[in-house]
Amino acid sequence: MTATVADRPATGTQATAPARRRRSGRSTLLTVAMLLCLVYFLLPIFWLVVASTKANEDLFSSFGLWFSHMNLAENLHNVFTFQNGVFIHWMINSLVYAVVSGLGASSLATAAGYAFAKYKFPGGDAMFTLVLGAVMIPMTALAIPTYLLFAGANLTNTPWAVILPSLVSPFGVYLMRVYAADAVPDSLIEAARVDGAGEMRIFFQIVLRLLVPASITVLLFALVASWNNYFLPLIMLNSPELFPLPVGLAQWQAASAAGSGSQALFSTVITGSLVSILPLMAAFLFLQRYWQSGLGTGAVKA
Amino acid sequence: MAAYALSMPFMVTFILMVAVPLGYAGYLSLFKKQLIGGISFVGMDNYARALTDPSFLSGVGRMALFLVIQVPVMLGLSLLFALILDSGMLRLQKFIRLGVFLPYAIPSVIATLMWGYLYGKDFGPFAQLAKSLGLPAPDFLAGGNVLFSIMNIVTWGFVGYNMIVMYAALRSIPAELYEAARVDGASEWRVAWSIKIPAIKGALLLTTIFSVIGSFQLFNEPNLLRVIAPAAIGQDYTPNMYAFQLSFVNQDANYAAAIAFLLGIVIMAVSYGVQLTANRREKAL
Numbered sequence: 001m002t003a004t005v006a007d008r009p010a011t012g013t014q015a016t017a018p019a020r021r022r023r024s025g026r027s028t029l030l031t032v033a034m035l036l037c038l039v040y041f042l043l044p045i046f047w048l049v050v051a052s053t054k055a056n057e058d059l060f061s062s063f064g065l066w067f068s069h070m071n072l073a074e075n076l077h078n079v080f081t082f083q084n085g086v087f088i089h090w091m092i093n094s095l096v097y098a099v100v101s102g103l104g105a106s107s108l109a110t111a112a113g114y115a116f117a118k119y120k121f122p123g124g125d126a127m128f129t130l131v132l133g134a135v136m137i138p139m140t141a142l143a144i145p146t147y148l149l150f151a152g153a154n155l156t157n158t159p160w161a162v163i164l165p166s167l168v169s170p171f172g173v174y175l176m177r178v179y180a181a182d183a184v185p186d187s188l189i190e191a192a193r194v195d196g197a198g199e200m201r202i203f204f205q206i207v208l209r210l211l212v213p214a215s216i217t218v219l220l221f222a223l224v225a226s227w228n229n230y231f232l233p234l235i236m237l238n239s240p241e242l243f244p245l246p247v248g249l250a251q252w253q254a255a256s257a258a259g260s261g262s263q264a265l266f267s268t269v270i271t272g273s274l275v276s277i278l279p280l281m282a283a284f285l286f287l288q289r290y291w292q293s294g295l296g297t298g299a300v301k302a
Numbered sequence: 303m304a305a306y307a308l309s310m311p312f313m314v315t316f317i318l319m320v321a322v323p324l325g326y327a328g329y330l331s332l333f334k335k336q337l338i339g340g341i342s343f344v345g346m347d348n349y350a351r352a353l354t355d356p357s358f359l360s361g362v363g364r365m366a367l368f369l370v371i372q373v374p375v376m377l378g379l380s381l382l383f384a385l386i387l388d389s390g391m392l393r394l395q396k397f398i399r400l401g402v403f404l405p406y407a408i409p410s411v412i413a414t415l416m417w418g419y420l421y422g423k424d425f426g427p428f429a430q431l432a433k434s435l436g437l438p439a440p441d442f443l444a445g446g447n448v449l450f451s452i453m454n455i456v457t458w459g460f461v462g463y464n465m466i467v468m469y470a471a472l473r474s475i476p477a478e479l480y481e482a483a484r485v486d487g488a489s490e491w492r493v494a495w496s497i498k499i500p501a502i503k504g505a506l507l508l509t510t511i512f513s514v515i516g517s518f519q520l521f522n523e524p525n526l527l528r529v530i531a532p533a534a535i536g537q538d539y540t541p542n543m544y545a546f547q548l549s550f551v552n553q554d555a556n557y558a559a560a561i562a563f564l565l566g567i568v569i570m571a572v573s574y575g576v577q578l579t580a581n582r583r584e585k586a587l
Contacts, residue, residue, distance in 0.1 A: 231522070246411035
């Protein structure tokens with residue numbers, strides 16, 4: 001696993017790399033072929049948008065991939081008022097769990113990644129290897145005992161049960177170590193030491209600023225991991241008003257699939273799904289340079 | 303000292319949230335809850351039981367089948383798309399890159415709900431199309447098909463993610479490495495095969511190992527599809543589903559812990575095997 005290049009960290013500036021690899025010109029045929037492939041990736045999302053605009057009966061009576069009677073406002077109303085507006089709780093919960101876990105995970109990973117990259121200390125490499133190995137632990141191997149331990153500490157069915165385990169991001173530490181090794185010049189640290197700055201001051205006042213791009217990447221991925229998390233909140237939480245979106249929507253879906261007069265739920269589940277994917281899609285659109293370069297950092301130095 | 307101070311917050315959290323639960327799971331796996339006599343130490347009995355438990359073995363087998371089909375298809379597509387993007391021969395390059403990646407922004411639970419409706423016979427567009435053509439509706443959720451339907455959901459969600467990882471690695475290859483080959487008239491395919499792909503083997507290995515880890519841990523997709531296809535997907539369909547059921551339905555956390563540990567060993571062994579194969583191939587070249 002050798003790194004070929006990248007003396008400099010793969011920051012967002014790479015996106016503006018010169019058009020060095022333009023070859024003989026662009027191919028319309030290849031573009032059309034790729035656009036056809038793109039249909040596969042975008043059609044389900046298009047279907048979801050279309051289906052969200054339909055009343056329950058229209059879902060069954062009209063063709064799925066095109067619009068029928070516009071019922072989006074009514075569907076949204078149903079999503080936000082069904083079961084006394086529990087959906088709003090789910091959105092807030094998802095947001096709180098994701099933001100708190102994300103900020104926490106990225107702070108912890110930033111400090112630790114920098115320490116692993118820039119200090120040689122007894123046990124440092126062993127700790128780092130241990131952390132990396134944790135990537136392979138099956139989620140059940142952690143979640144089941146964590147559940148039992150939390151139950152003993154009366155932490156189950158509280159937000160902490162979902163947030164605390166999400167604070168550990170082994171991949172985040174790995175990413176930060178790779179990034180910090182390049183982004184923070186040793187000479188800079190040396191110069192600050194000569195000037196008499198303490199190690200903590202060096203970290204907080206000088207180094208941290210240099211690590212921001214990678215920290216945001218780790219934050220974004222921790223946010224996504226927490227936003228998508230299903231297994232952990234599923235086992236930890238009982239009260240519907242504590243659920244995050246995936247657990248809540250899955251419950252609605254189970255209710256609608258079970259039938260028994262709750263058929264009207266189909267359009268509610270579908271519209272709720274659309275509403276719940278919008279924040280993350282927007283985040284990915286606006287933060288493109290962070291996730292693209294961040295994924296690159298991990299890959300180049302793998 | 304500073305090194306410890308900086309790494310301590312993470313390491314303490316790591317110990318509390320990873321090491322301690324893992325140790326506790328290991329401890330639990332050595333005991334058994336009996337109807338009479340309470341909890342007793344049984345050594346490796348739970349492991350021995352798991353190794354002959356058809357539910358566990360068939361789950362692992364199913365995940366292995368999933369792995370050998372889905373991972374090559376997904377990573378092959380990712381690599382192909384990454385190479386096409388990197389060739390600079392596309393128009394609408396940015397739009398296409400973002401479009402392929404977009405499914406990654408959709409939580410797997412919601413992706414599964416969505417695909418579940420698409421697969422469905424009630425108002426799924428495939429069933430509607432078949433009906434309008436007078437054909438029988440395809441049954442994506444039947445016993446023999448459902449594994450492939452799950453593969454499709456995972457592939458749909460992760461091709462773009464892996465594509466971006468590979469694309470970023472491709473972009474960091476110094477152009478000098480293949481400019482000469484191009485001057486000599488090598489085709490784009492030849493450049494890709496002989497220069498670009500070997501140059502990003504680190505990224506290929508990384509994506510393969512992460513995909514292996516993810517495959518064996520499959521839970522969300524089958525667990526949700528079970529709601530609409532209970533006949534095709536049992537409670538022990540994947541090892542993680544089985545451990546979940548043992549622990550929270552059967553209240554047998556001891557045996558569940560042993561199952562989870564064994565699954566971890568399988569994952570480690572296969573990941574190690576992948577790495578070993580990659581290294582050996584590298585030497586052979």
